[in-house]
Amino acid sequence: MITPTPQPAAHAAPGAVPAAPPAAPADAAAYFAARLAFHTDVADVHTALAAGTADFVVIDSRSTAAWDQGHVPGARHLPTARIAADAAGLLDRAVPVVVYCWGPGCDGATRAALALARLGYRVKEMLGGIEYWIREGYEVETWQGPRHRPADPLTAPVGAEDCGC
Template sequence: MSVVLQGLAAAQGDAVAHFAGKLRFETDPSDVAADIRAGVTGWVLIDSRSQESWDQGHVPGAIHLPTREIAERAAAVVPAGTPVVTYCWGPGCNGGTRAALEFAKLGYPVKEMIGGMEYWTREGLPVETAEGITRRASDPLTAPTGIACAC
């Protein structure tokens, strides 16, 4: 018996609803980077990590707002109704999810950047520190040189 097919695949309508729903709640580093490069405005990127993590490197243009401070400071940092994208360390961390929940509780439209800072860096995207903006080598399994996933 197939391990993959142990559970029946969802019916078409259920599958469409599920995957469309995921895309309403998630974005990825490539899409965030594309919007930043294109100068797209109308949304805010929030880094919900600690000060020490932020100092090690963050997405250029992101706003530092640790999760524990969102309820108190969000209104002063992000205009009401502005779409928010949150991120934390990476897929092994649910900090971006917790930050997204805090913004959702405050009534903000919100998405989480899946992969977080880990995948941002692994894709070789720019990282900002106090010393300036740098690019680290991309992980060839995440962003092979000269090849784009073109998704």
């Protein structure tokens, strides 16, 4: 007789740990360390750029129309479709790259990061893209000049320098 494998409940009881238990601490540490090697966030990029301590170059992988609409000040424009042809003339393989696209609903930065990594560049993806750059209240360069919007209180603390994380 075959005993059926117990299935997790469709809905966990309030306060219950989800059906999949947390990873062992060593596994969790390895995962989160690896994740930080592949990603950065807009606040950390902004802090480094504002302090003049950035040891990386920022790449906007969006179209020219999107770039003109607004981009991170000091970023270089390298649309994903042009990476294979133009990266060598624009980037130094010894300098790490931080790439971004529209936002968390877009895989454009992931595709650009993959293309750059395949060409031998050390690369990180900026989580949140230009959407969160703008939502956190950071200035953008546009074809008409600099533009600044107030921070969105759903993504950045009001009246504070940073989120404290």
